[in-house]
Amino acid sequence: MNVLTIDIGGTFIKYATMSDDGIILSRGKVETPQNSRNDLIETLAGLYRQEEEKFNIDGMAISLPGIIDSENGYVVMGGALRYNDDFYLRHALYQRCPVRIVMENDAKCAVMAEATVGSLKDVRNGFALIFGTMVGGGFVKDRELYRGKHFSAGEVSYIITSRSVDPSIEGVWGNQCSTLSLCNRYARIKGRPVEEVDGIRFFQAVEDGDPDARSCLDKFAHEVAIQIFNIQNVLDPDRFAIGGGISAQPTLIDAIRTNLNRLYAYCPYHVAQAEVVTCKFQNDANLVGALQCYLADVKDGENVETFDTVREAVLPA
Structure with a gap:
């Protein structure tokens, strides 16, 4: 299983494609869009297309600032990225990225990294x-x-x-x-x-x-x-x-x-x-933790939505 892990920060978005046993297959970073959620969606979709061309991406795990309803893929408050306030980010991403998507607050991702392997x-x-x-x-x-x-x-x-x-x-x-x-x-x-x-x-x-x-x-x-x-x-x-x-x-x-x-x-x-x-993990804590959140989600059988099951909800007729 290959998971595209993404850590959205106020200045940069770090990303890494990782296997389910934590091996990093590729990594990089791009600047975080500052103006709109649409720019953010396009940036994340671009990373998905880029990594999908190199690897078979089975899912995405996203760490981001703010108060996050991870069960419903909803950003209650966007923290440093206030354009994400009151936004069903996961549903918007399904239009561009037809894979299982898990998202969690960045600090909670860091905690998950420490709790599972740290x-x-x-x-x-x-x-x-x-x-x-x-x-x-x-x-x-x-x-x-x-x-x-x-x-x-x-x-x-x-x-x-x-x-x-x-x-x-x-x-x-x-x-x-x-x-x-x-x-x-x-x-x-x-x-x-x-x-x-x-x-x-x-x-x-x-x-x-x-x-x-x-x-x-x-x-x-x-x-x-x-x-x-x-x-x-x-x-x-x-x-x-x-x-x-x-x-x-x-x-x-x-x-x-x-x-x-x-x-x-x-x-x-x-x-x-x-x-x-x-903490054991420093700069990679959020990426490692995002992967662990994804694996926990798969194990628990949550977030069973796929692109097809939410298609009618997120795409115009």
Whole structure:
């Protein structure tokens, strides 16, 4: 079985044709359309035609931002791609791609990668935090991805941290504790344009002993530790996995653990302590997870629609 896996990001669409045992047969990336859902559909259809010419594509597995009703192939809210709001994306794709299609939120795909073949595969309940433009999250309960009634379980970005009665967009955790916010905070302290500071440059400054960079990292790690502490007490998972590009930095995980230990040391109550590890998968997490979502869907017998069964619903007479 060959599956075209697609990871739709705010800037680029990464794709890979993978066998069902995870072997990558081909891969590449293209720019993400910024203007309309029609442009997105045409881009995805083009990738399908391109890969179908080289391989026999049995299905498509799509990772994308937003709140996703994966059962019905419906984008409730498009996240970074707001033109996808309120859109039956899978039905539109069936017009161009007559194969089984599975789609899931990008952070939940990353969680599935960790839960099936990564750092959470040996635990019953696990939680993953994925740091990028905002903060993605997902909860694995009894070894299955838990989506919640409104498909938003694990959406930690929208946790309100401001005490204001009317919190601004800056008052949600995803805008306060993302990789972007970390780099921007450091850039402002240094008086540098924000576009000059990325994760690589920031952590190089940490390694070089820059006290401002170290202070920013400690503040960031403290904010992360607080939310891990809170989630641990609400859901009591066996383990937390930290993902996203910056998770490859050992100093980040060390700083989070240090701040967590400090919280537990000062907590006046006996509470369960969170275990924190690094995600196994980095840049390929969403592709690997999309494949795992597809395989789980096939195993469960869900999404039995095919191009023919939805033809009347999506094509004009």
